[in-house]
Amino acid sequence: MINGERTISQPLRWGMVGGGRTGQVGYKHRTGALRDSTYRLVAGAFDLNAARGRDFGINLGVSEDRCYATYQELICGERSREDGVDVVSVATPNFTHYEITKALLEANIHVICEKPLFFSTAECEEIAALAERKELIVGVTYGFTGHPMVRQMAAMVARGMLGEIRLVDMQYTHGFNAGDDADAPDAVKWRTNPKTAGATFVLGDIGTHVYYLSEIVLPHLKVEKLLCDRKAFIPSRAPLEDHATVLMHYDNGARGRLWVSSVNAGNMGSQRYRFIGSKASVEWSDSHPDQLIYEVQGEPVRIMHHGMLYLEEESLAIDRMGALHTEGLGDSWANIYLWIAQAIDAKARGDEAFLKTHHYPGIKAGTDGVRWLENCVRSADAGAAWVDFK
Amino acid sequence: MINGERTISQPLRWGMVGGGRTGQVGYKHRTGALRDSTYRLVAGAFDLNAARGRDFGINLGVSEDRCYATYQELICGERSREDGVDVVSVATPNFTHYEITKALLEANIHVICEKPLFFSTAECEEIAALAERKELIVGVTYGFTGHPMVRQMAAMVARGMLGEIRLVDMQYTHGFNAGDDADAPDAVKWRTNPKTAGATFVLGDIGTHVYYLSEIVLPHLKVEKLLCDRKAFIPSRAPLEDHATVLMHYDNGARGRLWVSSVNAGNMGSQRYRFIGSKASVEWSDSHPDQLIYEVQGEPVRIMHHGMLYLEEESLAIDRMGALHTEGLGDSWANIYLWIAQAIDAKARGDEAFLKTHHYPGIKAGTDGVRWLENCVRSADAGAAWVDFK
């Protein structure tokens, strides 16, 4: 159980690019980073509006001289200090991830970046090589996957409690974009524009969360073939999509179904996962994340609750609130941020043995997401045809 | 509201072929038929074991001389009586549906048949022509679709409460065949043998229920293209399938997803339907059939309950138990049987005007199900390729 004690040698000096007052996601980064004596927020280029960003940063306790107008100024300013930032989070629109990450790494700063990581696997591989050369960490904020019950699913699959995996059914859908985008906020507009979002809308925005979670639970399975049928029900979003179904064939013969949509009108159920084996299934939803449904064929359905001693040790180890007390998405982000901090700490210590088995969403996870998107787009562009996964 | 009063001129003299003591489905037919003063069970060839069938029939109140050994004897015996059966239900394995139905119609007896109706649309069309010539009804027992909340969904779509239909997500899955069939009961064995089941297992056995329900709710939409990916996770079931995903493109641009499986280990959720429009969605599951989830984007989720006055008149008209009092699958079958009886009654009176607008699962519904199966198999056999629906 996590109680906030520091598990790394020194708190990390932390900065942010983006995540300012008008953003949706900045607080999730901060509420994830700040509760464990692990990160101290000391610098930021929070906002394209420099004055607003400075005012914002001061309110977060950042000293005025470390509230920068641009990420370039941040890098420049921090490099010139003895106590410059160790790590910077990038919470900006997709099209800026690559250039900011690259610049930070070149300045010897670890990076924590939003998903989808970059626009292409080529970019990912270039950055991976750069990070390796620099001996730096690139973490990716797949924020939902820090929940203890996600680890519980992974542990149950690993222990064989489900038998051989046969079917995977996954979805992340909502209805917040069911109407057209005429009056949509900027956070929608850049997501539906290929120049700022990349080659996908919902596949990248929410589908990469789903794909990564499936990788965690099913690390032993590989996708062999894939079919992606996508559509923009709001025509202005084309060629990007607001709905997509992806069918997958895994190398063990299992079949996968994945659905993402932002036009599922009224839906509050959001993410749902069902992993089906020859003996049993597990089902989890982020709308009631503290419980897991475990169904052994022919036995009563079991509902497992976070923090209970019958859970696997991997789940209990990362519980924060204890049984009966709800964990929220912020607690999941806190675990993600903690794991990335532990990776950075190990990297700084040169502890490659630790890093070999340490679990966190890093450059490989980010790259896998981008590769999956490329395969989806390739299939969709071929008329929703089956393509070999590569 | 239905209170059991007779709505047809005379109770129908009713017989059964199959549905005996060891069958799974016979009681569903009887509990559906016998509660409304509409049918009287007077004859039967209930069982391949003639003695057991006779004993069984007597226990159901059938006189011994009308408990027959075979359907041929039933037809012969009943034709020779003044008070012979008006209608016979066929609750036998798939491969016998065609020949029994044909023989009954030729003997001027109305038919109520289990799904999937026959093995091919050619057979369906031949029987449809025969029934038309003979002026007889062929009903098909899509037993779930008599529930008041299914009618409620159809009425809401018809009134435009969802806006334009965009997405349809449907499933009927369970895990009762997750293990192999070595010790399976006969009811499983004939379903996985192409000779007795036809060209499909779960697509026909449970998928046709789903497809028919979608036709009721979305009568204005037609499938244009379809892709079916099917697999037998238990190899002995091949070439039939125990899992299939079907993707559909409708003529209005809507997208459909349909999943059927009998290897969804542990799953008790069974049937789930979600119809998504530009404004709102409705969701219904047969595992909690008395309620409907109605979700208007941007408003609180609404849970509607059967029997409540805020429902559409089509739903309230067929409610049997009243609000707060659970309706079961038997109540749904009772409505199906009632509607078929009303069709038979109208046919007998020559009331074609009534039949034009009267809703019941008849030969067209049965044919549509078989046609859908043919398209699914064609796609699956082409490597889960897209096929034009025909």
Added chain:
Amino acid sequence: MINGERTISQPLRWGMVGGGRTGQVGYKHRTGALRDSTYRLVAGAFDLNAARGRDFGINLGVSEDRCYATYQELICGERSREDGVDVVSVATPNFTHYEITKALLEANIHVICEKPLFFSTAECEEIAALAERKELIVGVTYGFTGHPMVRQMAAMVARGMLGEIRLVDMQYTHGFNAGDDADAPDAVKWRTNPKTAGATFVLGDIGTHVYYLSEIVLPHLKVEKLLCDRKAFIPSRAPLEDHATVLMHYDNGARGRLWVSSVNAGNMGSQRYRFIGSKASVEWSDSHPDQLIYEVQGEPVRIMHHGMLYLEEESLAIDRMGALHTEGLGDSWANIYLWIAQAIDAKARGDEAFLKTHHYPGIKAGTDGVRWLENCVRSADAGAAWVDFK
């Protein structure tokens, strides 16, 4: 599993008093009685409006000469026939139960009566003595208690699966009478008038269902002390109540809480029961009756579903639809009617050994309900004071 085969020597000739076209409950009796080849409806005094009652009876298949204007005529007419009714159901307002039941028994006709049975235990005891002398059965339609999952709870308690019973929490509440009664239908008006309803409204109308269900699950516990706090939130209902809380102390030290109300605005949850033992609890609601929640302290919550082989034999024996297929309130009534038929059949055969162990809601169950009401009223009238149960 029940498949509709007759389990008694001869179908019972059955009549009804009340339950006509405008009543709420008549169809529940008929849908319960008519599906098992056990009862045949042959006579009735269905309605205070004789012409409407006759028309209604004919539509139910009763011959015109056996559609009577009053219960007295029914008794007179049926006594004069060789094939007169064996048993009559009484589905009339409370204040008529006693006189109709008495008259039927004196005419040697078995009785199935609505709850609450009579106005006083004195009346109950008089009728019990009369029934015993006449060797006749009085059944009481506690219609919810025929559900397989209610039997499952009873079996689990009997097997010690819960440990020693400590707490019982029960409720039956709805909001259909949250508004005043100015425009209420007759079915509400007679229920809130002491002359026609007796000394209670919701305690008798719905509370007796709850108390009887608790007797079935906990036959070994006796109430020692009781406190009833009741109130009419709609003043015109006083001195009767539309809300009551009853606290009970059982002879083993267990504590009970029971809540009934018809002013629980908007509530569709209706009946809920939780039986808590030293090791585990079971919980059941009639709004989702096919499942049972079984909670062993320290283990995952288990959801049990009707018809599954892991259930106790008492539950499986009375299942009608099979796993996955919802059972409704009508199926529960069907079991109640079947059990009463079996009691009548045994009584006719003089099989007292069978009757000693046969479970059905009879005169004792009806009397217990009335006794409980008397204790509740005594406590409430003493200012919601504790009273010894007697």
Added chain:
Amino acid sequence: MINGERTISQPLRWGMVGGGRTGQVGYKHRTGALRDSTYRLVAGAFDLNAARGRDFGINLGVSEDRCYATYQELICGERSREDGVDVVSVATPNFTHYEITKALLEANIHVICEKPLFFSTAECEEIAALAERKELIVGVTYGFTGHPMVRQMAAMVARGMLGEIRLVDMQYTHGFNAGDDADAPDAVKWRTNPKTAGATFVLGDIGTHVYYLSEIVLPHLKVEKLLCDRKAFIPSRAPLEDHATVLMHYDNGARGRLWVSSVNAGNMGSQRYRFIGSKASVEWSDSHPDQLIYEVQGEPVRIMHHGMLYLEEESLAIDRMGALHTEGLGDSWANIYLWIAQAIDAKARGDEAFLKTHHYPGIKAGTDGVRWLENCVRSADAGAAWVDFK
């Protein structure tokens, strides 16, 4: 919406007494305090074991010289510093609350104390007078009541959306103490000992949470009469209780039911609240806190979700994660800590106008809880008799 920006003039220098490595509740305080740039943890007497406490404090980032062995040393040490603590949280067993709070106030330090606040209203009133004289704040950590959906319920009642309040049904039950205490951890043992826990176990430990939440939602109602029936199912806990039912009569004629228990075997449902008015009801459970059930009689049941724009402004103002993203108990604690910080800040500024309308759980809330406990015990000791609330 809360985004972590500082809303007070200066971050508060914060200390803790108790809440060390082996405690259950310390992390909840820290995760609540540390995410909003509002508190900085600078001192602590975390543990009765001084060495363990010092090690723990250092891991939390507290400098070694401010990790104290006792609360007395903490007060002494911090008073001697220019940058001594502004406020200290007391997370120790009940019997120490009074003396520690008193000592802190006398040293001019604000206090945030666990519930139940003290052993008697006399103690509460003495401390209230002391705090007033010293111009200091005493906050009480009713940690569940910071959830946006609790505020939503209060706002809905205030706006009259429920009509006149009639019924209140509340419970906080679990089964973690269903077994005996032979091997129980210290956290259970001190809670069942009157010397360390006071006059109650579950009434104080969990019931005070429930009572305070009801005060927030129903500030206009006062309890007039009360009856408390309590029992120790594990005899060693007597005279304290592990189960209690409290009935309440409010001054507007409403009726309340409250149930607390720690022997509700297997129960994971925990807290449940239902507020019932003449027009509608609201229901909320902390096991799925992001949603609220709003039921208007005669309309579909509505499920409201946190963060949605249809909610009242009081709820949206304190949302942290945004719609679809689950809020946990930690987010609720964060709001409580923020509100107390705002009170301390206002007190420091002498802004009594702000304090008059500012909502936070302070000394009055703590006192009300203790008064309610005294009334419960008085009733229980009189044989579960009705007592006038005083």
